[in-house]
Every structure is written in structure tokens, then in C-alpha cells.
Amino acid sequence: SQEFPDPFAVDFPHVGYDLDGRRIYKPLRSRDELDLFLEKMENPEYWRTVQDRQTGADVRLSEEQLELVQRLQRGQFGDVNFDPYEPSVDFFSHEVRIHPVTNRPADKRSFIPSLVEKEKVSKLVHAIKMGWIQPRKPKENVPTFYDLWAQEDPNSILGRHKMHVPAPKIPLPGHEESYNPPPEFLLSPEEKLAWEQQDPSERRLGFIPQKFRSLRAVPAYSRFIHERFERCLDLYLCPRQRKMRVNVDPEDLIPKLPRPRDLQPFPTTQALVRISGNIHLELMEFWDFGKQGRGSDDGSVRLWEVSSGRCLRSLTLGAVVRSVAWNPNPSICLLAVALEEQVLLVNPGLGDRLLVAATDQLLDSWEAPEEERVQPVRWIPASPEERAKGIRLLVQHDKPVTQVTWHAKGDYWASVVRNPGGRQVLIHQSSRRWSQDPFRKSPGMIQCVQFHPLRPYFLVASQRSVRIYNLLRQELTKKLQSNCQWISSMAVHPGGDNVICGSYDSKLAWFDLDLSTRPYRLLRHHRRALRSVAFHRRYPLFASGSDDGTVIVCHGMVYSDLLQNPLLVPLKVLKGHAPALDLGVLDVAFHPHQPWLFSSGADGTVRLYT
């Protein structure tokens, strides 16, 4: 017979069908809720009766059945006899035996990739290709955090924090704020008047101290809101800035120069004093090996020997000698002397007789050209008595000559004439006895001129600037602006790239011609006017003599690699000359080979420093 195992079908009156097809009706027993409830309460066997669905009868469970149910409810095995804790007998062992557990040969599917999965994968691929399945997109690694301060400008905020200067503290109340101050804190009538007349910002106290009988009598403070307002302005509206005071060790500002001891040799002490007996001594020049020529204001030129200080020759010329210059050509023994309006070319006859003879021969071998050229000066050969003194040629100018200087080769020489406004510089050539005036208009009052030792340049120093002319191209190459008011003397470095100018306002300007037209360095070592400057031919020394009677020797190293600037180190102040008539040292000159310095002064002495 068919059953209704379905537990939900409780509403049918029949429980099933018999073989004949007729309904099997439930026993007519209607149990309602009350009955069920009473049944629950009163039947002691209620808990172990179960209604059989097929028959509809209540079945009382036996002990065994009850135990079974309870065992099942506890989750144990139903069968009582079953012992789940029997020792298991392995059919295998951890030892490796000769025979395998099973000798069943492995299936092919244990070696090859799984066919089932292959089928599944191909179905998935087909589905993806057909678009039925969308492959899952990989998740982007979006950071789940962000930089809070990425957009900020650290400087502005940190700077503000660092620079924060808090407002000054309000002073604590003192005796003036008291309601009953001691009488000395009260203002007298004059003080009150003064207080009223003062500017409110200038007053020391913002109020007038007052005296009351008791605390009760003290009125409200009238300036309270004013004060609080000003304090608020101070706190948040008043701009305050921290002034950075630079903590610089003053020692660091001084450039590190090498010590003078490391820059030896240079002249340090006075060795010889030669007194010439005149008031003025001007302009010395050097010649080879121990002879020295000097002109002086009393009209004579003296030649001295260096090693002993002996005056070897003395030429009296009768007029004031302004300038003396030896010919730098070592095979000629010639001296150019500037004497009033004349320039004398003198052969002093010192030294090698062959040289002396050769010089004479050179000068006498001039032939007059066919046509006479118009010259600004006259070349006059010397008369016999002048020849006896050593003079060979006279060049007659029309104005007093202040300076003579030779070209490095020894043939050309230049003379400076004191003729403001007119022709001031003349260039002469002694081999052809020809002079010319190179400038059409004169650039101010010319102080001195120099020929460049190596290149065809001619340096003309006027009062404020130095002009460099190219003699071959006959044009102005450079104009050096010195920051001095009145240039007195000039010297060119033997290397040819640097020029120093001394001026009457006690400044020495070093120009680096490759660097700029402004002075590379201005040295202000002297107290008074600078009269003369000189370079040493071999050693990196230069010296300046001034009116305060001192000569300052400096080290001026010019490097051959063009990257390094010249190193200027002041070495020694050589004192010895006594200033006379407001003039001190008139001229300085270096020995051509030894690190010795000669200086001539207005006190009539020539000093040698070694």
C-alpha cells in the first residue's frame, strides 16, 4: 500500500490506500488542543510515546528503543554492539617492504593532465570567447591611505613657526596699579602736566596712579577696553620678525694669505746708505751687475757701484735732472737723461770697454737722410767738451721734459713733456734720429708713459686712467679706469699682463689686463701719497715708495695658468727715510737679479735694502 511519508500532509482524513484502492481512514479520534495539553501534563508516559503515522496509534517505546534514540541523539553509533574504539589494524607499515601495498598499476590519468579539468577549462574558455562569461578584472591596488601634507609648502609653515616671536609679556602690576599706592608713586602736579603733554605712545604709564580710601570706592577702569584691544593687536596683528644676527668669526673674513716667511726672498733690512749730499734725489735706474745710475736735483748724474757704494762717475750737467733711464739693451751702454728741456744720451764709459766702444760706434754710424723730415724736436750731436763728459747726443725739446723711458729692445724711447693741452708725448728712435708725436689730441695731463715689455703696446697714464695703445695698429686698445684721483707712477710686470699704478691719494691699483679694465685690487697700505712703484724683473715682488718715508715690499705672484688670479701679499714695510719738506721716498728700483731694493728719498740718501 502506498504511504504518505510526507509529514506535512496531516490534514487528510485517510492515511493511505489498500490493495483494493479504498481509502484507509484514520481512527476517528479527534484530539484537540485541550486534550493534547492534558495528555502532556498528566500522562507520565508522554515523553516516551510516539504516534505511528501509518497506523495512527500511540506506540510506547521500549527501553531498547529509548536507548537507541538517546544514543542517536548523542551522536553515537546506533548499534550497541559496535565498538568504535577497537584498535585499528594497519594493513600497511612504516617500514619499507619488498612488496607494495597494492600492485595495481597506476592509471594513465595519474600521469597526464586531468582530462576532466581540461574539458571544464575548454568550456569556460569557449564561454569567455563567446562572451557569456566576463573574466573577473584584477583588483587595482589603490592605496588605502594618502599623504596629508603632500600639497603643503614646508617653508612657509615651518618658517612661520620658526620665526614666531611671541608678544612681549605684560608687566605684572606694581605699586602704581594699587588702589592705595605709597605716596611716592603718585604723580606731582608738574609730573601730571608733563604726562599729559607727552605723546600717548611715549608715556611710561598708560594711566595716572590714583589713591582711594578703600577698595569699594575704586571705580571701573576706563581704559580697560582700550588696553585689551591694544593687547589683542599686539598678539595677532603686530608683525614681528626675528632679526638674524650673523655670527661670523671676524677671523674668517680676513683672507688666508701665506706668511711672509714663506715667501722669501725679499728685502727686509737696510744694508747700505749712500749720501749724495743733495736735497733731492730722483729717479734711479739699474744696469747690469752692480752699477746704478742716479739723477739728482742739483744737476748731476752719478753712477754708483752696488757692492761697495762707491760713486764711480759723476756728471755735472748744470740743470735739474728730472729723469734717468738706462738702455735695456745689454749690448749697449747708454743712459738717457732728462735735463730741463733737453734729453741727453750719455755713454758713461763704465763696464766692458768693448761695449762702450760698440755703443759709440753705433751712435756714430748714423747717416743723415737725403730729405730733411720735419721733426718736433732737434737732434744735436754733442760738442767735444760734452763728448769728454760722455754725452753723445742732445735732443732739444721745446718744453721741460719730465720723464724718459726706453723700449725693451733699446732703440725707441719716449719722453713726456709738461705741456698741458698740447703735445705731451714724443716717441724717438735713436738709430734713425727720428722723433714723432703719436697723438693728435692729448688725453688730459699725462703723468707717465711706459712701453710694454713684450708686446707692441704703449701705456699712457693720465691723471685718472691708463690708456693702452697698440703701436702697430695705431689705435687705442684699452682704457684702464683706476679709482684713483691722481696717478703718479706706473710699472708694467715683466710678464706683460699686469700693470700697477701708484697715485697721490695713497692707493696702489693692480690691474690685470686680461681680467678687466677696473683694478683687480686696490692696496691702501701707505698713509700718504705714493710716488713710485716698481716691479722686480725676476722675483715676484713689487714695491711702492711714498711720502711717509716708507717703502712697502709686496709679493705679487702671477700664475702662468690663466685661471688663477694673482696673489698679492704685503711683506714688509721698510723704514729708513726721513721725510723732508713733506716729501718722503721719491723713487724705488729693484736690483735686476738679486732680491734687493733701492730707494731714494728727499733726505738726500739712497738706501739699499737686502
Place this chain on the structure above:
Amino acid sequence: MAQLTARFRTENRRFAVEDVPFSVPATSETADLSQLINKLLAAAHEDHKYVEFDFLINGQFLRLPLVTHMEMENISTEEVVEIEYVEKYMAPQPEECIFHDDWISSVQATEEWILTGCYDQTARIWSVEGKSIMTIAGHTEVVKDVAWVKQDSLSCLLLSASMDQTVLLWEWNVEKNKVKALHCCRGHAGSVESVAVDCTRTKVSDFWKETFVFLPTDEEDEMEEATPLATLSGHTEAISSVLWLDAEEICSASWDHTIKLWDAETGDLKSTLTGNKVFNSVSYSPLCRRLASGSTDRHIRLWDPRSKDGSLVLLSLTSHTGWVTSVKWSPTHEHQLISGSLDNIVKLWDTRSCKAPLYDLAAHEDKVLCVDWTEAGLLLSGGADNKLYCYRYPATASDVGA
């Protein structure tokens, strides 16, 4: 009062004392020690006369109190100190003063005569008593250096070098007192600064920028030109002074800060001693084999000419305040030399006491240009004040009374 133990010894047998340690006060000076030695000698010999002694410790003269000297020299005061004593050298006694007409550039003296070169273009011969014997004029320029070549009782040969670039060889007939120029050595390109005759009196060399070696021929009557045997060039600047070390070697000192030693036979440069400053003069002593050089930096330096490295100054004597123009070793004493300088003083040095000279002879009023020392114990110095001073200095200490 601290005491030191000292042991005294001396070279001189006459003044020997016992070789036992003495205990002397630490602050004793030369005079105290001298008194001590004298007392010991007086106790030993009855006829001992008082003699001043000078004391040396480790070759250095004692000039300070004993303990100060030892501290400075780092000598330990715990041990016995060896002190050597010698007779104190007496001061040179000034003898003569010879007046000239002009600056005296050089002087060289023998036992009987003094030869001076003067800036008035003459060379003069004087007797040692100061009498003028002969004036030799023949140069057209200032005479820079003079030298004796040969002397005997009949005639002498002498040389004078001058700024007119020549060196003249003169023969002087002593009896007739006549002088005659024998040779004229030309060839220099400039002033001849110095002339030297070698010890065997056969060769002569003179110098300006190159050195020439001349061989004087036999005496002849005509004025002849002598040609140089050899030219030694190597200096870049003027040579200030020159001398013969022995018959083979020439030493030249120059303004290019070097002293060069040459071989006279071959003319080769043997070695160079380099200094820092210009050399004004050199002098050689065969007794102690040292070269003394005077420079423009006021020091006198002693060199060993045999040294190979080139610039080894053995000792530096500093006391002058001006250029040292001339130096000369003593011909008899191996430690003494004199130097003249532009600060008008002639100083007598003992090389064992390098801090201070023995004596200062400050008689000149102007620069001292030349000095000389003869074997007979005569010191000469000439200067720019036109005077030549002679001093008598005993050759050995035992000639004090002589």
C-alpha cells in the same frame, strides 16, 4: 748652593792639573774657574805665574755661568763634566794706522811688506811699520784686488786687478825700489774683482764672471800680454771672490748664491755649494779644511768643500749687523778667523764659540772692505774711511809676552 762635579784637562802639558773630579759651584763663570786652575797650578809649581784660561765644554766656549751653559746645551748635571781649558787669547793690540788717499779695496801682507790696492787707481807697498815704500800706478780704473806672487830678497812679483778689466803683473826690485809692469792679462768682459795665487806660486787665476787661469812666464822685460790657460765658466752672475784650495782646485764664490769648486787641470766643475744669499767673499783654511764665506745677510758660514750634497752649512756665525765683505782664516790656528763688514767692525772669531766673536775691533769709521791675516800674527783691515789698521795678535798663546 748647588755644586757640579767637573774634570779638567788640557792639551798643554805646562798647565796640566790632576785628572780627578772637582766639585765646583754651579754658577761659576770663566773667571772663577780660571782662578781655581791657577791656584791648583800654583800649589803644584812654585814659579807659576797667573795665566788667564778659557774653558770649553764639548768644543763650545763657556761664556755663561756653568749651569746655564749646561742647561742650554742639554748636558746632564748629574754626571762628571769634562772641561777642557786653553790659555785665553789676548786681544789684538792695535799697532799701526796707515792713511791712504781713497778707499782701500784690498790688502795682502807678508812678513815685511804690506800691499794694498786703493780706489785711487794705484797699488801701494808699505813696510810693516807703516812707512810707504812704493806706489804702483798703471791702471786706468779703480784697483780691486792685489796679491803677492813671489818674494825673495831681491825682487818680488805682485799682481793688481782693476775695474779696467786688466790684471797687471809687476816686478818690484827691492834694492833699487823700482817697479816694472811685466804682463798685462786681458780678456775679461768686466771689472776684475778678485785675484788669487796658488800655494805653489806658479799659477794665477782671476775672475769676473768667468774664471781664467793664467800661467806667468819667466820674467821678461817687455810688457806682454798674457793669455789665459783656461776659462772656467759656469756662474751666471758676478764672481765676488776666488781662491786656490790646493794646486789643483779653485773655488769661486759668486753673486748667484753658489760656491763652485773647479778642477784647474781640466777646467771642469767639480761641485757646487748652494746658499741663499749673495756671497761676498770666501776663505779656505787648510788646517781645518773648511771654507768660510761671508754673505750679504750678515752671517758667516762654514762649509766643507768635500761634501757632495751641495749645501751643507756646518756652522753659521752671526754677529755683524751689515754685509760681511771679507773673511780670512788664521794661517796658524785652525779655529780662528776674522771678518770685516759694512757695519765698520772687524770681528775675531773662534769657531768653537759660534755665538759670539772673541773680539770686536771697532776702529774704522766707515765700511770695512778687506781684511788679512799674516803668519807672523798681524791682522790688517782696510776700509772706506781711507785707513788701514794693523793689529798684533799672537800666533800662539805662548807668545803672549813676545
